[in-house]
Amino acid sequence: MTSAASSVATSPIFSVQSLSKRYGTTTVVNDLSFDIAPGECLGVIGPNGAGKTTTIRMCLGLTAPDAGRITAFGLQMPHDALAIKERLGIVSQFDSLDPDFSCAENLLVFGRYFGLKDAVIKARIPKLLEFAALTHKADAKLSELSGGMKRRLSLARALVNDPQLLLLDEPTTGLDPQARHLMWERLQRLVQQGKSILLTTHFMDEAERLCNRLLVLDHGKKMTEGAPRQLIADNLEPDVVEVYGAGALALADSPLKALAARTEVSGETVFFYTQNAKRLLDALTAYPQLRTLHRPANLEDLFLKLTGRQIREDA
Known part of the structure; x- marks a missing residue:
C-alpha cells in the first residue's frame, strides 16, 4: 500500500459527467455528475432505490449508461474498462470470498486475476493480513471467521493490486458496532495514505466520520453536495x-x-x-x-x- 500526500489535489482522479440510466420508463440515475480527487473520500447517501448501486455498477463498467461519460486516470469507461479496473479496488455489498480457500489463499488467488506473480502477491499478503487484523487467521477457512473478519478480508483483498481508488458499496452493513469502528479506522488509514474512496452507505455517522464530501441522491438525482458539516450548517x-x-x-x-x-x-x-x-x-x-x-x-x-x-x- 503506497503512501502519498494527505492533501486533496484539485485534479480529479475519477470523473462522472451527466450520467443517466433508465429501465423502461423509470429513470434510475438522472443527469448525475461528480468528481473524486486523489486522497479524497466521497460518500454517496440516499434512500433505497436512489440509484447508488446502479451508479457504482456503471462506474465499474458492469452496467452501460444511457447517457454520460465516466473517466478515470485519464482513461474512459467502458472503452478502457480493463485498464481502469487494474487500478481499482472493489468491496461490494455482499462478500464474494471463496469458502474453499483460507484467508491467505483468497488473497493469493485474487491477486492472480491482476496478472501479478505469486512472489509479488505472497510478499504483500503479510501486510494485507496485518492491515485487516487477520494475521492470526492466515490459514483459517471462511467458516471460522466472524462477519466483521470477512468484511475486513474483503477490504484486504480489494487492496491486493495496490489500487489508487476504492469503490465501497455499503462495506459495513451487518456489522456490530465494534467491527464497524475497526473498519472505519482502517478506511481512515487508507485515506491518510493517499488512497481515494467512493463510499455508499446507509449509516449517517459513518458518512460524517469518513467522508471529505457527501453527495445526497434521491430518485437518481443529486439533491446536494458538499462537506458534511457545511451541508448541515447550510440546510438546517x-x-x-x-x-x-x-x-x-x-x-x-x-x-x-x-x-x-x-x-x-x-x-x-x-x-x-x-x-x-x-x-x-x-x-x-x-x-x-x-x-x-x-x-x-x-x-x-x-x-x-x-x-x-x-x-x-x-x-
Whole structure:
C-alpha cells in the first residue's frame, strides 16, 4: 500500500459527467455528475432505490449508461474498462470470498486475476493480513471467521493490486458496532495514505466520520453536495429538540410550534428545529410527563429533510 500526500489535489482522479440510466420508463440515475480527487473520500447517501448501486455498477463498467461519460486516470469507461479496473479496488455489498480457500489463499488467488506473480502477491499478503487484523487467521477457512473478519478480508483483498481508488458499496452493513469502528479506522488509514474512496452507505455517522464530501441522491438525482458539516450548517437549524411520550404528538400543532423554525412528526416523536432552543426547553418544563432530548442538528436530520421520512422499499 503506497503512501502519498494527505492533501486533496484539485485534479480529479475519477470523473462522472451527466450520467443517466433508465429501465423502461423509470429513470434510475438522472443527469448525475461528480468528481473524486486523489486522497479524497466521497460518500454517496440516499434512500433505497436512489440509484447508488446502479451508479457504482456503471462506474465499474458492469452496467452501460444511457447517457454520460465516466473517466478515470485519464482513461474512459467502458472503452478502457480493463485498464481502469487494474487500478481499482472493489468491496461490494455482499462478500464474494471463496469458502474453499483460507484467508491467505483468497488473497493469493485474487491477486492472480491482476496478472501479478505469486512472489509479488505472497510478499504483500503479510501486510494485507496485518492491515485487516487477520494475521492470526492466515490459514483459517471462511467458516471460522466472524462477519466483521470477512468484511475486513474483503477490504484486504480489494487492496491486493495496490489500487489508487476504492469503490465501497455499503462495506459495513451487518456489522456490530465494534467491527464497524475497526473498519472505519482502517478506511481512515487508507485515506491518510493517499488512497481515494467512493463510499455508499446507509449509516449517517459513518458518512460524517469518513467522508471529505457527501453527495445526497434521491430518485437518481443529486439533491446536494458538499462537506458534511457545511451541508448541515447550510440546510438546517443548529438546534433540535425531540419530544416523545404520552401526548407528545399534540404539541406539533400547539403554541410551542411558534418557538421553532420547523416542526416534524415521526412515529411518536415530535422534532422541533430551532435557532435557539432555550425558550422551547423552558416552555417544555410545563409538560413533566414528556421526555425531551436536546441535541445539535446532524447528518441524519439533513438526510430526512432532503429525502423525506417515508420508508422506501428496496428497489
